[in-house]
Amino acid sequence: MGYWKIDTEALARGRFAVSPLAETVASTLALRSRRKQPGLEEWQHAHQRAFREFVAEDGFAQAFLDAAFRPRWNADFVVAPPYRTDRTFHDELRHVRETPRDVALADLGTSRAEAKGTPLDVPDLANRCADILEWVWTHMVRPDWTRRRWILESDIVARTHQLSSHGWAAALEGLGPGVRWLGDGRLRINALDNPPREIADAELLFIPSATRHSWVGWDEPHRYAVVYPCSGVLASPEPATTPTALRRLIGPARASVLALLEAPKSTSQLVALTGYTLGSVGGHLRIMLDAGLVRRSRSGRSVLYYRTPLGDDLARDDA
Incomplete structure:
Protein backbone atom coordinates (compact mmCIF):
# COMPACT_ATOMS: atom_id res chain seq x y z
CA MET A 1 0.00 0.00 0.00
CA VAL A 18 -8.00 25.82 -6.11
CA SER A 19 -5.55 25.30 -8.98
CA PRO A 20 -6.43 26.48 -12.52
CA LEU A 21 -3.58 24.33 -13.87
CA ALA A 22 -4.87 21.20 -12.12
CA GLU A 23 -8.32 21.94 -13.56
CA THR A 24 -6.78 22.29 -17.01
CA VAL A 25 -5.01 18.95 -16.65
CA ALA A 26 -8.26 17.32 -15.47
CA SER A 27 -10.07 18.83 -18.45
CA THR A 28 -7.38 17.57 -20.82
CA LEU A 29 -7.82 14.06 -19.43
CA ALA A 30 -11.59 14.32 -19.88
CA LEU A 31 -11.20 15.49 -23.48
CA ARG A 32 -8.83 12.62 -24.28
CA SER A 33 -11.14 10.03 -22.77
CA ARG A 34 -13.79 8.20 -24.76
CA ARG A 35 -15.84 7.79 -21.60
CA LYS A 36 -18.38 10.39 -20.52
CA GLN A 37 -17.29 12.40 -17.50
CA PRO A 38 -20.16 12.70 -14.96
CA GLY A 39 -21.14 16.35 -14.75
CA LEU A 40 -19.08 17.25 -17.82
CA GLU A 41 -21.03 15.49 -20.56
CA GLU A 42 -22.29 18.67 -22.25
CA TRP A 43 -18.89 20.35 -21.96
CA GLN A 44 -17.17 17.28 -23.45
CA HIS A 45 -19.67 17.17 -26.30
CA ALA A 46 -19.10 20.86 -27.02
CA HIS A 47 -15.29 20.72 -27.07
CA GLN A 48 -14.09 17.20 -27.77
CA ARG A 49 -14.15 17.44 -31.56
CA ALA A 50 -12.15 20.69 -31.63
CA PHE A 51 -9.64 19.25 -29.15
CA ARG A 52 -9.10 16.09 -31.19
CA GLU A 53 -8.70 18.07 -34.40
CA PHE A 54 -6.11 20.30 -32.73
CA VAL A 55 -4.13 17.30 -31.48
CA ALA A 56 -4.38 15.46 -34.81
CA GLU A 57 -2.89 18.45 -36.63
CA ASP A 58 0.06 18.78 -34.24
CA GLY A 59 2.45 15.85 -33.98
CA PHE A 60 4.14 17.39 -30.95
CA ALA A 61 0.82 17.72 -29.08
CA GLN A 62 0.01 14.04 -29.63
CA ALA A 63 3.50 12.94 -28.53
CA PHE A 64 3.39 15.13 -25.42
CA LEU A 65 -0.07 13.98 -24.32
CA ASP A 66 0.78 10.31 -24.89
CA ALA A 67 3.98 10.64 -22.84
CA ALA A 68 2.67 12.92 -20.09
CA PHE A 69 -0.60 11.17 -19.22
CA ARG A 70 -0.51 7.39 -18.91
CA PRO A 71 -2.56 5.00 -16.78
CA ARG A 72 -1.67 5.60 -13.11
CA TRP A 73 1.10 8.02 -14.06
CA ASN A 74 1.43 11.74 -14.90
CA ALA A 75 4.56 13.70 -15.80
CA ASP A 76 5.74 15.38 -12.58
CA PHE A 77 6.54 18.80 -14.04
CA VAL A 78 2.99 19.13 -15.41
CA VAL A 79 1.21 18.29 -12.14
CA ALA A 80 3.54 19.94 -9.60
CA PRO A 81 1.65 21.77 -6.81
CA PRO A 82 1.22 25.54 -7.10
CA TYR A 83 3.27 27.93 -5.01
CA ARG A 84 1.47 29.84 -2.26
CA THR A 85 2.09 33.05 -4.23
CA ASP A 86 0.51 31.72 -7.45
CA ARG A 87 -2.76 33.50 -8.19
CA THR A 88 -3.55 32.75 -11.82
CA PHE A 89 -3.26 30.00 -14.40
CA HIS A 90 -0.26 31.75 -15.95
CA ASP A 91 1.49 31.99 -12.56
CA GLU A 92 1.34 28.20 -12.36
CA LEU A 93 2.16 27.67 -16.03
CA ARG A 94 5.33 29.74 -15.68
CA HIS A 95 6.84 26.98 -13.52
CA VAL A 96 6.07 24.43 -16.25
CA ARG A 97 7.78 26.63 -18.85
CA GLU A 98 10.87 27.01 -16.66
CA THR A 99 11.44 23.25 -16.35
CA PRO A 100 14.92 22.31 -17.70
CA ARG A 101 14.79 20.15 -20.84
CA ASP A 102 16.49 17.14 -19.26
CA VAL A 103 14.09 17.23 -16.31
CA ALA A 104 11.08 17.43 -18.65
CA LEU A 105 12.40 14.50 -20.72
CA ALA A 106 12.94 12.41 -17.60
CA ASP A 107 9.44 13.25 -16.32
CA LEU A 108 8.02 12.21 -19.69
CA GLY A 109 9.78 8.86 -19.32
CA THR A 110 12.03 9.60 -22.29
CA SER A 111 15.81 9.75 -22.51
CA ARG A 112 17.74 12.02 -24.87
CA ALA A 113 18.48 9.02 -27.09
CA GLU A 114 14.83 7.94 -27.16
CA ALA A 115 13.66 11.48 -27.96
CA LYS A 116 16.08 11.92 -30.84
CA GLY A 117 14.24 12.15 -34.15
CA THR A 118 10.79 12.19 -32.48
CA PRO A 119 8.41 15.17 -32.08
CA LEU A 120 9.74 15.55 -28.51
CA ASP A 121 13.24 16.29 -29.83
CA VAL A 122 12.95 20.07 -29.52
CA PRO A 123 15.18 22.51 -27.60
CA ASP A 124 12.28 24.34 -25.92
CA LEU A 125 10.50 21.17 -24.78
CA ALA A 126 8.88 22.46 -21.57
CA ASN A 127 7.74 25.65 -23.28
CA ARG A 128 6.08 23.67 -26.09
CA CYS A 129 4.36 21.42 -23.51
CA ALA A 130 3.09 24.50 -21.70
CA ASP A 131 1.71 25.84 -24.99
CA ILE A 132 -0.57 22.78 -25.29
CA LEU A 133 -1.96 23.29 -21.79
CA GLU A 134 -2.40 27.00 -22.44
CA TRP A 135 -4.43 26.21 -25.57
CA VAL A 136 -6.78 23.97 -23.58
CA TRP A 137 -7.11 26.61 -20.86
CA THR A 138 -7.76 29.49 -23.26
CA HIS A 139 -10.26 27.78 -25.54
CA MET A 140 -12.02 25.30 -23.28
CA VAL A 141 -11.57 25.98 -19.56
CA ARG A 142 -11.32 29.75 -19.11
CA PRO A 143 -14.77 30.49 -20.65
CA ASP A 144 -16.29 28.27 -17.92
CA TRP A 145 -13.83 29.16 -15.17
CA THR A 146 -15.96 31.50 -13.06
CA ARG A 147 -18.64 28.86 -12.60
CA CYS A 230 -14.76 17.58 -6.52
CA SER A 231 -17.82 16.27 -4.69
CA GLY A 232 -20.21 18.76 -6.33
CA VAL A 233 -18.56 19.09 -9.71
CA LEU A 234 -20.71 20.90 -12.24
CA ALA A 235 -23.94 19.87 -10.56
CA SER A 236 -27.08 20.36 -12.61
CA PRO A 237 -29.49 23.17 -11.62
CA GLU A 238 -31.98 20.62 -10.33
CA PRO A 239 -30.29 17.54 -8.85
CA ALA A 240 -31.75 14.24 -10.00
CA THR A 241 -32.05 13.17 -6.35
CA THR A 242 -34.55 15.95 -5.52
CA PRO A 243 -37.68 14.07 -4.41
CA THR A 244 -40.79 14.66 -6.50
CA ALA A 245 -42.96 15.12 -3.42
CA LEU A 246 -40.56 17.74 -2.06
CA ARG A 247 -40.71 19.72 -5.32
CA ARG A 248 -44.50 19.71 -5.11
CA LEU A 249 -44.43 20.73 -1.44
CA ILE A 250 -42.01 23.66 -1.50
CA GLY A 251 -41.47 24.29 -5.23
CA PRO A 252 -38.72 23.10 -7.59
CA ALA A 253 -36.33 26.02 -7.00
CA ARG A 254 -36.47 25.78 -3.21
CA ALA A 255 -36.21 21.98 -3.40
CA SER A 256 -33.09 22.29 -5.54
CA VAL A 257 -31.44 24.59 -3.00
CA LEU A 258 -32.37 22.32 -0.11
CA ALA A 259 -31.02 19.25 -1.94
CA LEU A 260 -27.65 20.98 -2.44
CA LEU A 261 -27.30 21.71 1.29
CA GLU A 262 -26.35 18.15 2.22
CA ALA A 263 -22.92 19.76 2.74
CA PRO A 264 -22.61 23.38 3.99
CA LYS A 265 -22.55 26.03 1.26
CA SER A 266 -22.57 29.82 0.98
CA THR A 267 -25.13 31.83 -0.98
CA SER A 268 -22.54 32.60 -3.68
CA GLN A 269 -21.78 28.93 -4.12
CA LEU A 270 -25.49 28.10 -4.36
CA VAL A 271 -25.84 30.78 -7.05
CA ALA A 272 -23.05 29.13 -9.05
CA LEU A 273 -24.48 25.64 -8.62
CA THR A 274 -28.11 26.47 -9.41
CA GLY A 275 -27.87 29.32 -11.91
CA TYR A 276 -30.45 31.28 -9.86
CA THR A 277 -29.89 34.95 -8.98
CA LEU A 278 -28.40 35.99 -5.65
CA GLY A 279 -31.70 37.58 -4.63
CA SER A 280 -33.65 34.45 -5.49
CA VAL A 281 -31.31 32.16 -3.53
CA GLY A 282 -31.31 34.54 -0.57
CA GLY A 283 -35.11 34.61 -0.54
CA HIS A 284 -35.37 30.83 -0.61
CA LEU A 285 -32.86 30.53 2.23
CA ARG A 286 -34.74 33.03 4.41
CA ILE A 287 -37.98 31.11 3.99
CA MET A 288 -36.31 27.77 4.80
CA LEU A 289 -34.57 29.33 7.82
CA ASP A 290 -37.94 30.49 9.14
CA ALA A 291 -39.40 27.02 8.48
CA GLY A 292 -36.57 25.30 10.37
CA LEU A 293 -35.31 23.41 7.32
CA VAL A 294 -31.84 24.97 7.33
CA ARG A 295 -29.45 26.66 9.73
CA ARG A 296 -26.48 28.93 9.16
CA SER A 297 -23.09 29.44 10.79
CA ARG A 298 -19.95 31.41 10.06
CA SER A 299 -16.77 29.70 8.81
CA GLY A 300 -14.01 32.27 8.41
CA ARG A 301 -15.35 35.00 6.13
CA SER A 302 -18.14 32.81 4.76
CA VAL A 303 -21.67 32.30 6.09
CA LEU A 304 -22.59 28.67 5.47
CA TYR A 305 -26.09 27.21 5.21
CA TYR A 306 -26.81 23.55 5.95
CA ARG A 307 -29.83 21.33 6.47
CA THR A 308 -31.41 20.65 9.87
CA PRO A 309 -32.55 17.11 10.74
CA LEU A 310 -36.01 18.15 9.50
CA GLY A 311 -34.48 19.36 6.23
CA ASP A 312 -32.60 16.05 5.91
CA ASP A 313 -35.83 14.10 6.38
CA LEU A 314 -37.67 16.13 3.74
CA ALA A 315 -34.81 15.90 1.25
CA ARG A 316 -34.73 12.11 1.58
CA ASP A 317 -38.47 11.46 1.81
CA ASP A 318 -40.30 10.72 -1.46
CA ALA A 319 -43.42 9.36 0.13
Whole structure:
Protein backbone atom coordinates (compact mmCIF):
# COMPACT_ATOMS: atom_id res chain seq x y z
CA MET A 1 0.00 0.00 0.00
CA GLY A 2 1.37 3.43 -0.91
CA TYR A 3 0.98 6.07 1.78
CA TRP A 4 2.49 9.34 2.99
CA LYS A 5 3.72 9.70 6.54
CA ILE A 6 3.03 13.34 7.38
CA ASP A 7 4.64 14.96 10.40
CA THR A 8 2.58 17.13 12.79
CA GLU A 9 3.81 20.50 11.51
CA ALA A 10 3.23 19.65 7.84
CA LEU A 11 -0.27 18.42 8.66
CA ALA A 12 -1.03 21.57 10.65
CA ARG A 13 -0.04 23.66 7.62
CA GLY A 14 -2.08 21.51 5.24
CA ARG A 15 -4.70 23.43 3.29
CA PHE A 16 -7.26 23.11 0.52
CA ALA A 17 -6.68 25.21 -2.60
CA VAL A 18 -8.00 25.82 -6.11
CA SER A 19 -5.55 25.30 -8.98
CA PRO A 20 -6.43 26.48 -12.52
CA LEU A 21 -3.58 24.33 -13.87
CA ALA A 22 -4.87 21.20 -12.12
CA GLU A 23 -8.32 21.94 -13.56
CA THR A 24 -6.78 22.29 -17.01
CA VAL A 25 -5.01 18.95 -16.65
CA ALA A 26 -8.26 17.32 -15.47
CA SER A 27 -10.07 18.83 -18.45
CA THR A 28 -7.38 17.57 -20.82
CA LEU A 29 -7.82 14.06 -19.43
CA ALA A 30 -11.59 14.32 -19.88
CA LEU A 31 -11.20 15.49 -23.48
CA ARG A 32 -8.83 12.62 -24.28
CA SER A 33 -11.14 10.03 -22.77
CA ARG A 34 -13.79 8.20 -24.76
CA ARG A 35 -15.84 7.79 -21.60
CA LYS A 36 -18.38 10.39 -20.52
CA GLN A 37 -17.29 12.40 -17.50
CA PRO A 38 -20.16 12.70 -14.96
CA GLY A 39 -21.14 16.35 -14.75
CA LEU A 40 -19.08 17.25 -17.82
CA GLU A 41 -21.03 15.49 -20.56
CA GLU A 42 -22.29 18.67 -22.25
CA TRP A 43 -18.89 20.35 -21.96
CA GLN A 44 -17.17 17.28 -23.45
CA HIS A 45 -19.67 17.17 -26.30
CA ALA A 46 -19.10 20.86 -27.02
CA HIS A 47 -15.29 20.72 -27.07
CA GLN A 48 -14.09 17.20 -27.77
CA ARG A 49 -14.15 17.44 -31.56
CA ALA A 50 -12.15 20.69 -31.63
CA PHE A 51 -9.64 19.25 -29.15
CA ARG A 52 -9.10 16.09 -31.19
CA GLU A 53 -8.70 18.07 -34.40
CA PHE A 54 -6.11 20.30 -32.73
CA VAL A 55 -4.13 17.30 -31.48
CA ALA A 56 -4.38 15.46 -34.81
CA GLU A 57 -2.89 18.45 -36.63
CA ASP A 58 0.06 18.78 -34.24
CA GLY A 59 2.45 15.85 -33.98
CA PHE A 60 4.14 17.39 -30.95
CA ALA A 61 0.82 17.72 -29.08
CA GLN A 62 0.01 14.04 -29.63
CA ALA A 63 3.50 12.94 -28.53
CA PHE A 64 3.39 15.13 -25.42
CA LEU A 65 -0.07 13.98 -24.32
CA ASP A 66 0.78 10.31 -24.89
CA ALA A 67 3.98 10.64 -22.84
CA ALA A 68 2.67 12.92 -20.09
CA PHE A 69 -0.60 11.17 -19.22
CA ARG A 70 -0.51 7.39 -18.91
CA PRO A 71 -2.56 5.00 -16.78
CA ARG A 72 -1.67 5.60 -13.11
CA TRP A 73 1.10 8.02 -14.06
CA ASN A 74 1.43 11.74 -14.90
CA ALA A 75 4.56 13.70 -15.80
CA ASP A 76 5.74 15.38 -12.58
CA PHE A 77 6.54 18.80 -14.04
CA VAL A 78 2.99 19.13 -15.41
CA VAL A 79 1.21 18.29 -12.14
CA ALA A 80 3.54 19.94 -9.60
CA PRO A 81 1.65 21.77 -6.81
CA PRO A 82 1.22 25.54 -7.10
CA TYR A 83 3.27 27.93 -5.01
CA ARG A 84 1.47 29.84 -2.26
CA THR A 85 2.09 33.05 -4.23
CA ASP A 86 0.51 31.72 -7.45
CA ARG A 87 -2.76 33.50 -8.19
CA THR A 88 -3.55 32.75 -11.82
CA PHE A 89 -3.26 30.00 -14.40
CA HIS A 90 -0.26 31.75 -15.95
CA ASP A 91 1.49 31.99 -12.56
CA GLU A 92 1.34 28.20 -12.36
CA LEU A 93 2.16 27.67 -16.03
CA ARG A 94 5.33 29.74 -15.68
CA HIS A 95 6.84 26.98 -13.52
CA VAL A 96 6.07 24.43 -16.25
CA ARG A 97 7.78 26.63 -18.85
CA GLU A 98 10.87 27.01 -16.66
CA THR A 99 11.44 23.25 -16.35
CA PRO A 100 14.92 22.31 -17.70
CA ARG A 101 14.79 20.15 -20.84
CA ASP A 102 16.49 17.14 -19.26
CA VAL A 103 14.09 17.23 -16.31
CA ALA A 104 11.08 17.43 -18.65
CA LEU A 105 12.40 14.50 -20.72
CA ALA A 106 12.94 12.41 -17.60
CA ASP A 107 9.44 13.25 -16.32
CA LEU A 108 8.02 12.21 -19.69
CA GLY A 109 9.78 8.86 -19.32
CA THR A 110 12.03 9.60 -22.29
CA SER A 111 15.81 9.75 -22.51
CA ARG A 112 17.74 12.02 -24.87
CA ALA A 113 18.48 9.02 -27.09
CA GLU A 114 14.83 7.94 -27.16
CA ALA A 115 13.66 11.48 -27.96
CA LYS A 116 16.08 11.92 -30.84
CA GLY A 117 14.24 12.15 -34.15
CA THR A 118 10.79 12.19 -32.48
CA PRO A 119 8.41 15.17 -32.08
CA LEU A 120 9.74 15.55 -28.51
CA ASP A 121 13.24 16.29 -29.83
CA VAL A 122 12.95 20.07 -29.52
CA PRO A 123 15.18 22.51 -27.60
CA ASP A 124 12.28 24.34 -25.92
CA LEU A 125 10.50 21.17 -24.78
CA ALA A 126 8.88 22.46 -21.57
CA ASN A 127 7.74 25.65 -23.28
CA ARG A 128 6.08 23.67 -26.09
CA CYS A 129 4.36 21.42 -23.51
CA ALA A 130 3.09 24.50 -21.70
CA ASP A 131 1.71 25.84 -24.99
CA ILE A 132 -0.57 22.78 -25.29
CA LEU A 133 -1.96 23.29 -21.79
CA GLU A 134 -2.40 27.00 -22.44
CA TRP A 135 -4.43 26.21 -25.57
CA VAL A 136 -6.78 23.97 -23.58
CA TRP A 137 -7.11 26.61 -20.86
CA THR A 138 -7.76 29.49 -23.26
CA HIS A 139 -10.26 27.78 -25.54
CA MET A 140 -12.02 25.30 -23.28
CA VAL A 141 -11.57 25.98 -19.56
CA ARG A 142 -11.32 29.75 -19.11
CA PRO A 143 -14.77 30.49 -20.65
CA ASP A 144 -16.29 28.27 -17.92
CA TRP A 145 -13.83 29.16 -15.17
CA THR A 146 -15.96 31.50 -13.06
CA ARG A 147 -18.64 28.86 -12.60
CA ARG A 148 -16.13 26.07 -12.05
CA ARG A 149 -14.19 28.08 -9.49
CA TRP A 150 -17.31 28.62 -7.37
CA ILE A 151 -18.10 24.91 -7.45
CA LEU A 152 -14.54 23.95 -6.50
CA GLU A 153 -14.56 26.51 -3.70
CA SER A 154 -17.85 25.07 -2.49
CA ASP A 155 -16.15 21.72 -2.02
CA ILE A 156 -13.30 23.42 -0.15
CA VAL A 157 -15.66 25.30 2.17
CA ALA A 158 -17.53 22.10 3.02
CA ARG A 159 -14.32 20.14 3.69
CA THR A 160 -12.83 22.98 5.74
CA HIS A 161 -15.98 22.98 7.84
CA GLN A 162 -15.61 19.22 8.32
CA LEU A 163 -11.96 19.68 9.27
CA SER A 164 -12.72 22.29 11.93
CA SER A 165 -15.62 20.26 13.32
CA HIS A 166 -14.42 16.66 13.08
CA GLY A 167 -10.73 16.58 12.10
CA TRP A 168 -8.77 15.32 9.10
CA ALA A 169 -10.46 11.92 8.91
CA ALA A 170 -13.82 13.60 8.20
CA ALA A 171 -12.38 16.28 5.90
CA LEU A 172 -10.61 13.72 3.70
CA GLU A 173 -13.48 11.24 3.52
CA GLY A 174 -14.33 10.34 -0.07
CA LEU A 175 -11.25 12.08 -1.43
CA GLY A 176 -10.95 9.57 -4.24
CA PRO A 177 -10.54 5.86 -5.02
CA GLY A 178 -7.80 4.44 -2.83
CA VAL A 179 -7.25 7.66 -0.87
CA ARG A 180 -7.99 7.43 2.84
CA TRP A 181 -6.82 8.93 6.12
CA LEU A 182 -5.40 6.06 8.20
CA GLY A 183 -4.63 8.04 11.34
CA ASP A 184 -1.30 8.49 13.10
CA GLY A 185 -0.18 10.93 10.40
CA ARG A 186 -0.66 8.39 7.57
CA LEU A 187 -2.48 9.27 4.36
CA ARG A 188 -3.10 6.38 1.99
CA ILE A 189 -2.53 7.49 -1.62
CA ASN A 190 -3.17 4.27 -3.53
CA ALA A 191 -3.19 0.50 -3.22
CA LEU A 192 0.24 0.05 -4.82
CA ASP A 193 3.00 -1.68 -2.89
CA ASN A 194 5.25 1.39 -2.60
CA PRO A 195 7.42 2.36 0.37
CA PRO A 196 5.96 5.16 2.54
CA ARG A 197 6.99 8.71 1.66
CA GLU A 198 8.04 10.88 4.60
CA ILE A 199 6.67 14.43 4.43
CA ALA A 200 8.19 16.89 6.88
CA ASP A 201 8.85 20.63 6.78
CA ALA A 202 6.83 20.86 3.58
CA GLU A 203 3.61 22.41 2.26
CA LEU A 204 0.71 20.00 1.82
CA LEU A 205 -2.18 20.85 -0.53
CA PHE A 206 -5.53 19.23 -1.28
CA ILE A 207 -6.90 20.40 -4.64
CA PRO A 208 -10.43 19.65 -5.93
CA SER A 209 -10.93 19.32 -9.69
CA ALA A 210 -13.28 17.98 -12.35
CA THR A 211 -11.43 14.69 -12.50
CA ARG A 212 -12.75 11.15 -12.31
CA HIS A 213 -9.64 10.02 -10.51
CA SER A 214 -7.31 11.34 -7.84
CA TRP A 215 -3.61 11.90 -8.43
CA VAL A 216 -0.64 13.26 -6.54
CA GLY A 217 2.04 15.74 -7.47
CA TRP A 218 5.13 17.11 -5.80
CA ASP A 219 8.14 19.36 -6.00
CA GLU A 220 10.34 17.52 -3.55
CA PRO A 221 11.01 18.24 -0.79
CA HIS A 222 9.05 21.48 -0.57
CA ARG A 223 5.47 20.91 -1.78
CA TYR A 224 3.11 17.95 -2.10
CA ALA A 225 -0.46 17.83 -3.36
CA VAL A 226 -3.40 15.47 -3.73
CA VAL A 227 -5.78 16.34 -6.58
CA TYR A 228 -9.19 14.75 -6.00
CA PRO A 229 -12.66 14.62 -7.60
CA CYS A 230 -14.76 17.58 -6.52
CA SER A 231 -17.82 16.27 -4.69
CA GLY A 232 -20.21 18.76 -6.33
CA VAL A 233 -18.56 19.09 -9.71
CA LEU A 234 -20.71 20.90 -12.24
CA ALA A 235 -23.94 19.87 -10.56
CA SER A 236 -27.08 20.36 -12.61
CA PRO A 237 -29.49 23.17 -11.62
CA GLU A 238 -31.98 20.62 -10.33
CA PRO A 239 -30.29 17.54 -8.85
CA ALA A 240 -31.75 14.24 -10.00
CA THR A 241 -32.05 13.17 -6.35
CA THR A 242 -34.55 15.95 -5.52
CA PRO A 243 -37.68 14.07 -4.41
CA THR A 244 -40.79 14.66 -6.50
CA ALA A 245 -42.96 15.12 -3.42
CA LEU A 246 -40.56 17.74 -2.06
CA ARG A 247 -40.71 19.72 -5.32
CA ARG A 248 -44.50 19.71 -5.11
CA LEU A 249 -44.43 20.73 -1.44
CA ILE A 250 -42.01 23.66 -1.50
CA GLY A 251 -41.47 24.29 -5.23
CA PRO A 252 -38.72 23.10 -7.59
CA ALA A 253 -36.33 26.02 -7.00
CA ARG A 254 -36.47 25.78 -3.21
CA ALA A 255 -36.21 21.98 -3.40
CA SER A 256 -33.09 22.29 -5.54
CA VAL A 257 -31.44 24.59 -3.00
CA LEU A 258 -32.37 22.32 -0.11
CA ALA A 259 -31.02 19.25 -1.94
CA LEU A 260 -27.65 20.98 -2.44
CA LEU A 261 -27.30 21.71 1.29
CA GLU A 262 -26.35 18.15 2.22
CA ALA A 263 -22.92 19.76 2.74
CA PRO A 264 -22.61 23.38 3.99
CA LYS A 265 -22.55 26.03 1.26
CA SER A 266 -22.57 29.82 0.98
CA THR A 267 -25.13 31.83 -0.98
CA SER A 268 -22.54 32.60 -3.68
CA GLN A 269 -21.78 28.93 -4.12
CA LEU A 270 -25.49 28.10 -4.36
CA VAL A 271 -25.84 30.78 -7.05
CA ALA A 272 -23.05 29.13 -9.05
CA LEU A 273 -24.48 25.64 -8.62
CA THR A 274 -28.11 26.47 -9.41
CA GLY A 275 -27.87 29.32 -11.91
CA TYR A 276 -30.45 31.28 -9.86
CA THR A 277 -29.89 34.95 -8.98
CA LEU A 278 -28.40 35.99 -5.65
CA GLY A 279 -31.70 37.58 -4.63
CA SER A 280 -33.65 34.45 -5.49
CA VAL A 281 -31.31 32.16 -3.53
CA GLY A 282 -31.31 34.54 -0.57
CA GLY A 283 -35.11 34.61 -0.54
CA HIS A 284 -35.37 30.83 -0.61
CA LEU A 285 -32.86 30.53 2.23
CA ARG A 286 -34.74 33.03 4.41
CA ILE A 287 -37.98 31.11 3.99
CA MET A 288 -36.31 27.77 4.80
CA LEU A 289 -34.57 29.33 7.82
CA ASP A 290 -37.94 30.49 9.14
CA ALA A 291 -39.40 27.02 8.48
CA GLY A 292 -36.57 25.30 10.37
CA LEU A 293 -35.31 23.41 7.32
CA VAL A 294 -31.84 24.97 7.33
CA ARG A 295 -29.45 26.66 9.73
CA ARG A 296 -26.48 28.93 9.16
CA SER A 297 -23.09 29.44 10.79
CA ARG A 298 -19.95 31.41 10.06
CA SER A 299 -16.77 29.70 8.81
CA GLY A 300 -14.01 32.27 8.41
CA ARG A 301 -15.35 35.00 6.13
CA SER A 302 -18.14 32.81 4.76
CA VAL A 303 -21.67 32.30 6.09
CA LEU A 304 -22.59 28.67 5.47
CA TYR A 305 -26.09 27.21 5.21
CA TYR A 306 -26.81 23.55 5.95
CA ARG A 307 -29.83 21.33 6.47
CA THR A 308 -31.41 20.65 9.87
CA PRO A 309 -32.55 17.11 10.74
CA LEU A 310 -36.01 18.15 9.50
CA GLY A 311 -34.48 19.36 6.23
CA ASP A 312 -32.60 16.05 5.91
CA ASP A 313 -35.83 14.10 6.38
CA LEU A 314 -37.67 16.13 3.74
CA ALA A 315 -34.81 15.90 1.25
CA ARG A 316 -34.73 12.11 1.58
CA ASP A 317 -38.47 11.46 1.81
CA ASP A 318 -40.30 10.72 -1.46
CA ALA A 319 -43.42 9.36 0.13
